[in-house]
Amino acid sequence: MLRTHTCGELREEHIGQQVTLTGWVQKIRDKGGMIWIDVRDRYGVTQLIFEEGKTSKEAIELARHAGREFVISATGEVVKRLAVNDKIPTGQIEVKVAEFKYLNKAKVPPFMIEDETDGGEDLRMKYRYLDLRRGIVRKNLEIRHEMLQKTRSYLSNQKFMEVETPVLIKSTPEGARDFVVPSRMNPGQFYALPQSPQTFKQLLMVSGFDRYFQIVKCFRDEDLRADRQPEFTQIDCEMSFVTREDILETFEGLIRYLYKEIKNVDLGELPHMPYSEAMSKYGSDKPDTRFGMEFVELNELTQNNGFVVFDSAELVLGINAEGCAEYTRKQIDELTDFVKRPQIGAKGLVYLKCNADGTFKSSVDKFFSEEDLKKWAEKCNAKPGDLILILAGDADATRKQMCELRLEMGSRLGLRDKNKVSALWVVDFPLLEWDEETKRYHAMHHPFTSPNPEDMEKLNSDPGNVRANAYDMVINGVEVGGGSIRIYDRDVQARMFEVLGFTKEEAQAQFGFLMSAFEYGAPPHGGIAFGFDRLCALFGGQDSIRDFIAFPKNTSGRDIMIDSPSALDQAQLEELSIGVAVKETND
Template sequence: MYRSHNCGELRASHIDTEVTLSGWVQKSRDKGFIIWIDLRDRYGVTQLVFDEERTPKAVFSQAESLGREFVIQVKGTVIERASKNPNLPTGDIEVLVKELTVLNTSLLPPFTIEDQTDGGDELRMKYRYLDIRRNPVKNNLIFRHKVAQAVRNYLSSKDFIEVETPYLIKSTPEGARDFVVPSRMNEGQFYALPQSPQTFKQLLMVGGMDKYFQIVKCFRDEDLRADRQPEFTQIDCEMAFVEQEDILDTFEGLTRHLLKEINGVDVAKFPRMTYDDAMRQYGNDKPDIRFGMQFGELNEVSQHKDFNVFNTAELVVGIAIPGGNSLTRKEIDQLTDWLKRPQIGALGMVYVRCNDDGSYKSSVDKFYDETDLKQWAEITKAKTGDLICVLSGNTNKVRAQLSALRMEMATRLGLRKPNEFAPLWVVDFPLLEWDEDTKRFHAIHHPFTSPKPGQLELLDTNPSEVKANAYDLVLNGNEIGGGSIRIHDRATQAIMLKHLGFTDEQAKAQFGFLMDAFEFGAPPHGGIAFGLDRLVAILGGQETIRDFIAFPKNNSGRDVMIDAPAPLDDEQLKELHLKLNI
């Protein structure tokens, strides 16, 4: 056998035990007459000792030639360590080696395989198999496994059945761009990789499965950010004979279970907020409620003077930065420049200092007096020592800009604490949104989301006012899950597709199989999908998902380790009926 114990389990109770260990050489310290080697595997590190007096000469000579990351097997005796290491679980012992076998040599690694490494992101991604040996990455993957197991155990205990759905499906025009796969056997036709198993899980409800879940890989050909990958993993769930309240209760329970099981955190009942309130108070539909700085709308108290910047604005809105009056004029100017960056796009910022003596000093004192500024402070809930930051312009744009400022200042002030968790349900989303490019409405969630009860008729008269029977679960300012109650009858689904611009022929071609299924006794049903990558990252105290994925893509969507995507040779293209030399 290669090992009797792993490198993380030996303790003082094992002293005088004969053991066999295998692993990688972490580091070597050669004092001439004695050599210490740290042997590492997935479970930990054990110190080996090669002593000129107690170790066979040939074995000692072998030890002198060992390099970093050599794979070795040793046999020896556990002895008490003279200089104990309290920071290491195995720090009370070491293994006096009697036999050494080199299982494989190693080139010098391109970066140090240690917690604090000298390798940059791109280099470590190229050699990801080496990066996984480092504790931070290894522990993240183990953490992900624990979360996934906790999810499976919880849902299984609630009578959910895990069912696999197809990866080769039909492309649909709604949502993000599909990754497509040419069919060799069906010339000129293509599969798509699923953006989600949406229609299949609905068909499972028609099939009577009642409660379904799947931890499933999904694919979207879209621009990437820190929390986006072209392939990602969902906890995909669906339930039959449910209303919105049933879904929220069930998956609030799952989230509470994960926070307790994984993080040891107890969370009371999750607050709920409508989409309209989230946009009005926080400027986005996934607000971080771990801290305040809620928006204060100032139109009524700012558009009565000769300041045309405000008078011509659709919305004037501000927030109070706690302790912000301590910022110097130079620092405020730098903050204004930060807002003017193309990524944010603000034209400028008005500010008001809330002085210790109760007075106010603003950048627009020429237009507004103390009475005006005091009203601004009351509306933004500013206190003595705060700084009120005010933006104005188009409602949607200015809300997004102020939301970015709110999050930036919360980060600078240390208010976004990774070990503090604040979940929130956001409900009552709009069903549709208007797209100026295509000059038609698009479904905010997807075409199978039902309108709120009693609002179907509004689709003909005022479609932008129709609310969706949909909900998002937000955790610490990140959407970790979203879902809806689905349409479950053919007539309603046909009406929805019509308002999304589908002709009867297009609807039949794209979704005929689902609409046909609705005619065979489809039950009321609804569901939700969690982004596992993002959920794991947040539970792990981070917001970047890449470190919790074994083999992630870079920001260009490339796998630099295997050099993919890559061109196909002419023969493969010919078999797939694709043009050569594309």
Template sequence: MAESMAGLHRTHRCTELSEANIGENVTVMGWVQRSRNKGSIIFTDLRDRSGILQIVFEEENCGNEYYEKAGKLHAEYVIAVEGEVRARSAVNDKIPTGHIEIVAKTLRILAEAETPPFPIEENSKTREDLRFKYRYLDLRRPDIQRNLMTRSKIANVARNFFAEEGFLEVETPTLIKSTPEGARDYLVPSRMHPGNFYALPQSPQLLKQLLMVAGYDRYFQIARCYRDEDLRADRQPEFTQVDMELSFVDVEDVIDVNERFLKKLFKEVKGIDIPTPIQRMTWKECMERFGSDKPDIRFGMELKNVSDVVKDSEFVVFKSALEAGGSVRGINVEGQGEMPRKKIDALVEFAKGNGAKGLAWLALKEDGTTKSSFAKFLTPEIEKALIEAMGAKAGDLLLFAADRNKIVFQVLGALRLEMARQLELTRKDDYRFLWVTEFPLLEWSDEEERFVAMHHPFTMPMEEDLDKIDTDPGAVRAKAYDITLNGNEIGGGSVRIHQGHIQEKMLEVLGFTKEKAQEQFGFLLDAFKYGVPPHAGLAYGLDRLVMLMVEADSIRDVIAFPKVKDASCLMMEAPSEVDVKQLDELGIAVKPQEETAEKDAE
């Protein structure tokens, strides 16, 4: 039976004790990791968020009552122990408290526990769905607790840094107007305004711009954001941003303050000195060299454009791609010329899974011979030129993609990362930052048959490209910048449009009529009539940043209560049906799935 805590006061967490405390009487509390009854002595490992401490129950020290009670302890019982700190006879250097133990004098069982559905241990091999169903137990694991403690430290470093830099922390609302330009909004029905909906913010973008209009100069917020989108290992439907906006600044000012922030953050949290200034690369160069706008620069294997080399080839795959205005590019996987055909075929399937129609390859054997998927179309001259252009040598494997540039970059960018994974070319503790700059302002959407904003409709075009916005919108570069780390975008931002006529032109290019623009963004356009300072900002994905800093495989390991791939919470069983009365109050009727399917079929 659970006992009361009356009269007890915890003096220390487990790992707050050390050899300096030997001889002291202390009180500790926590969970039983395990308990071992050796007949005349009971050893119990006590766990709290700080770590593990050994408790020793000896009948001569704690008396028969407490000794018998200690014999009933099981894993995950919550206990309080009073006792004396002494030196351990059998030292355990694997834990911080391995040189001491507590000789118990009293014991209270504060809560009993059933046997948990999986062991509470580091690096759990328990399948994810079971861990997330019992997430409150999963959160007891020391590695998950360390992740969340690091997350807390990162948030505190951010708050302190930006406060010292003159930023004001301002909370923005989470019930806002829906502005469905981009990812899908989560909608919240209004009881007070039947038939109308709020949206949960995808970011505080427009609100922080309005704070600049209001004269707050420097804004900062650790903001909750929501996007109704398909999930991946580094995505969640609700996530957290370290968000900022600055007035009277340009690109260099934003980059400067953020390089100093990252330097401070990694020094305080990881003890790592980040070299600054951080390397920069334009979006175009990133795509040409790495096939990605968030390149992993910890290894080479850069893309090479061999279109000119193979332009006279009779290989129909190359020929048709070039005739359609595409390109032929390749990567050199050094030292893999003897890769078995079965593994090469798997790479071909991987390329197809990333949008390719196929994958051409050329293997340079160690004996100087070559083997290729398109050998019968290769003249000795083209083969030689191709090998030279790729910087290849005996023992290398060349992989080629031919298609529209967008597809080629997508395929080879993914293939490059896959080869690095297979060949173990990277380490998680090798931190390589990169600023990616000069993104395209717009990109063509085949689905919508119009230009859409690559970042958002409030990003400032580069001044020297403004004259192209009507004649060649796809060539206009943006004053946008992303900060990437080891192939992950950890933050992104831009200089914002602060002139009304440029903002109107941008919305016009995106297909907004004046009426539609006013309906959607009228509150922002109206505010722009009353004096807008030049302003810019950036936001970090806190979850992703923490994931990289603690070297976790998924952001789910750094979020207290994450959703799974279908955006559901297994622990709370959310989303769930609600009472009909609640729906009636909101004026909402839920259509049966069969009815919806029939309508879709029609």
């Protein structure tokens, strides 16, 4: 090895030892007779000291002309540091340099390699290999590494077997758009990159591998946000001969284990919340339960009083913002502007202040008496000093709008504390959702999800009201994992395809291999997949998953470091039998 120790390793017990350190120059301070260099590697930072008259002239000269991010080697004695730096683990010592050399010179980097950098996101993504040198980014990837190891340890101890499934598979029409790959050896035909290993893990259950897992790359060609990437990682799992409760217990155990091992947090038992309750109380199937502010339906108390906004509304909803009665008109106008933003779409906001003296002040006073307003407050469990915020309109839209307003108020009031963890299971989702545009049902999860056993008969008579035997894990308002008990009976699966609008020929062409497998003794089975990148961001206390991925894409799906995606030359296109089509399109 070119080094005896790392730059984060040396402590007071090493004083007097001769050591050799290697790394990158973080900072140089030249005071004439004394030069200090901070040298950095993946493990930390150590201060080097050069002193004229005691350090060789050659070493002094090299130190004086070193630049930021030069790769260097320094040999010397570990000594007690006079000015202790309590902010770093090596702050009690420094290395008095005897020998010093460059291992490689470096250009001046385009941004500061510091936790508080001066580089914007696009610049840092272009030079991601430099951004990865920053301690804050490195720590994110260390969290990811630890979570990978702990996940494998837990699942292996639970007798799960890690099995790799294919990356080049068949495109299917359900779900998000596929990324497709042309086949040179099969002209005009394409592979798809997997959105998940769903059918393969079900086939593994048919094969008798009763506990499977894989930490797997998946791909979806969809619009991107802070918590989405075109390629992402899942903890993908499947089990045979289990009920829903068996799966929830097993994977609740995984999440509890990760929180205890990595964050030293005891999660306790996770509550189960039906989908209908989540939508009614929070307007979301991934409710943030770190705080209350649950929805209160006010139709009975607000309608038929001459206020047309309420009278014409399908739903009138209120939330109680505790302690906010002192909000100024400017603050309330800000909230009104917030809900009227195009992406939220409310037409306005009604408020009721519960004053400290027991009186009430509303934005619709002329339509409602003091007694009316008092009843609103009582229904919302409001006390003097609270502020009730009210939206009205179509039921589904109003719930979505109120969900956004509730989250905004939670953020403004500091109730969405990243250091607090609130986790739950959301269960009993609708199996199907109706699409007005295509005039047919779509699977809310995927077409292999089993109906709730109690609703099995409704699949023929009333498919729109069938509940799925499905479940999502939600942590702090983020869906981190979801799964279901699967259909394992060929006839039930055929009926599901029929309800989803597949002809028998289409079902056979797309999923004939799975239907055939079910005829050879498929066991009852179910599974779950966790969004591993999202879990890492949650554990790191951040909203964006990008800094927990070594080489992420930007919000346009581009890797601006390697300039990808990029065009292929005509010869490559023709070899893939798509050159002619591209040429004609260009013409």
